Amino acid sequence: MEFSIKKEVLLKGLSRIQSIVEKRTTIPILSNVLIEGEEEKIFLTATDLEVGMKANYPASVKTPGKIALSAKKLYEIVRELPEKDICFKVLENFRMEIQCEKAVFKLAGLSPEQFPKFPEVERDSSFPIDGPNLKRMLEHTSFSMSSDDSKYNLNGIFFHSLKEEERTCLCLVATDGHRLALAKSLADIPDIEQLKKGVIFPRKGVMELRKIIEEAETDLILGFSDNNAALMANEATLIIRLVDGEFPEYQKVIPAVSEPSAIVPREDFLRLVRRVSTLASEKSRGVKISFFPGSMEVVSSNPEFGEARETMDLEYEGEETSIGFNARYLLDILNSQECEKIRFQMKDNLSPGLITPFENQDCLAVVMPMRL
């Protein structure tokens, strides 16, 4: 194989896969990138067997072929080269000669045959999806994913399709067991078994999904095959192995909209909680929120440093009530939403609170109070 490629194009391609390549792997081939040259493009493929990506970039290919090279070393080399065309030529014993102006590198590689096969996705179990909308839904939910590795079924986002009044919605849910976030939106989804039952995208896959959506300029295709999901853009395909686990029955813990709720200006509330929580206990981050007719008071205290207290006016007509919350959870929710006003619905110290945008319930967050 022999090809030449613009430095900036290759650098972009290589930097894109750095987060996928396994850093400390026991399988050496997985720290490599597979380079395949054909016609006027090269394909770069990387995988850690959970998340894989294959993307193509324009290049002038003299002789087609393929090789596996250390993703990290190649990236480090390319990064330091001048902004010119780089020439690649495969030598014997899976060695690659890299030349740019007067610099020449000979990099040892591995047989491309060792590289895991990239799964194919069938067209009939895939459908077009609105990228920016999916990104928004990911942002509304991803902060609630668990980071506790032992709770693998909560270590990601649950995707499923559901029928609401004859229309199909795509619904995303994430929870770490203490709080939960849900986002849904109308989508034209064909009958896909996996989605009807629901699938869990792992945390790393969620992160890569966000990146590929940000970079994609055209519409995206989301597809499923066996236990993999794929997101296809024009130049790149992302393959994600779905989590093999049961997602909890989340509908049970979402309170019905009925209890008295407060209508709160989101930005003001966000800044208030940020200020008051500076003095919350480092470990629990607890703040106490008291609702009074027409106002709210947020208090934090810390035996080491002192206490903070702030009140704000809002729309609330229920009974006086005080509930403790983890300030970090509240900030995550308030940060993830974009609306002007939110609806904050709570019952008592033992029942989950519900936060939704004032106008709709397309994204909602449920958070368990804490004992203070």
Place this chain on the structure above:
Amino acid sequence: MEKNTPDIIHLDLDAFYASVEQHDNPELRGRKVIVGGSRERGVVCACSYDTRPFGIRSGMAIREALRFCPDALILPVRMNRYREVSQQIFQIYASYTDLVEPLSIDEAFLDVSGSTSLLGDAFTIAKKIKEEVRGKTGLALSVGVAPNKMLAKLASEQGKPDGLYLLTANRVDDFLTTLPVANLWGVGRKTQKQLRLLGVETVADLRRIGFDTLVRMYGENSGRHLYDMARGIDKRHVEPPGRAKSVGRERTFDCDVKCHEVLEQELLLLSDQVGSRLREKDLKGRTVSIKVKYDDFQTLTRSFTLPQATSHGPDIYRLARRLLGDLENRKAIRLLGVTVSHFESEEDNQPWLFNDDQKGLLCRLDEGIDKIRGKYGDQSIIPGSLLPGRGKKSNDR
């Protein structure tokens, strides 16, 4: 000895349950009182001092006790009331020093070294506490004042009942050497028997046994402990509760045990007690450890850390049993212990959205058990396999 001022006070309420009953009901005063369960099947939990000449002791079957002392009055256990009185008394202790270490519902150590400049020397403080407790609750205390915990406890035993005994550093030797070794902390029947073979009956005899011999016989820790105790040395501090980093229970067997079933039964009992103590302190721990001391005094500990904290006895037992099973050594075991550490009390403040139904059920079961124990005492409800006559008998070694 580390320090010579007698600043440590040991306080022990005399015949606590029985005295509370006599105080609450004046008609019972001057009568022989036994607190326990039913006449047929109950066990003596406490008895007034005047029943003791008849040979009545805690733990004895009530039926047997009545044979020795037929005119004794049998009263039901009113645990809640005893706890209430105990709290009142501990509040009195706390007003004299913040270094109060409760040993049980009716027993405590106080370190008053920080209070002497304000309240007078330890003996004066002890006298004041005694008077205040009698004034406010009508109960009698046996009090020992000494330079360390071990001596203070021995001193309070000297004055029983209703005594106040001051042991100053210069009198420690005279006091200690005449005592039988059995009075020393941690000298049980088995150690006593072994020491008797060496001709050791009193502490003075024990002092003649060299340090090396004791370490050879009992291992580094226990050997040193015996050596120190014989000389009145005890470096442990009075430790108020709440700073605990672990909760554990251990037991030295009367005879070394090899039988796996007996060991598992003991693990079950210890695990159950540790769970109960954790819940009492509102703690949950993630790490379960076992401690095993073999007959040759080799001591091992093994531990396992769970993803989620627990205070549920059967959870602790399951791990403890696995840890014990993993030990390949087939030597006879002298001591067995179970400890839970790595507490996660913060997590309790943040409840879970999803209630694990099974877990909720177990939690309610534990609450129920704790309530029954709170009302009728720790022995009132125990795992069925630990009931006498069930499973392997404990003397079936």
